[in-house]
Amino acid sequence: MTPELKDKIRTVCDKKIAQKGTNVGISFYAFFANKNDNPELLMEAATWWIQTHQLDHFEKATKIKALVL
Template identity: 65%
Template sequence: MRDSLRAKAVQICNDKITKKGETVGLSFYAFFANKNDNPELLMEAATWWIQTHELDHFEKAVKVRDMILSGA
């Protein structure tokens, strides 16, 4: 996953955790606006989430953030 997407995903995870607590879940769609304006980036996130790590549709934001920060 490219660095800019990693940074954005970590920021979104942190924002969700701050607002809703450490048990909040999210999907990779949370990293994007409600429109498909960058399909290549969306597919990159989907590949990381679904194919590379075989994550469920919703995962804990803390888990996702920690995975990203660890370089997964």
């Protein structure tokens, strides 16, 4: 996983946890805007989420953050 994606995941998870608490769920789409402006990074996130870790569509942000640390 690229440092860019790791940073993005940590930032988004921290923001969501701060806003909604430790039980907040997210999907890998949370790391991207509605406009697909970086398809390579989106595919990297999807591969990491779906193929590498076989995660459900929604997972707790705390779990995702722990996986990237």
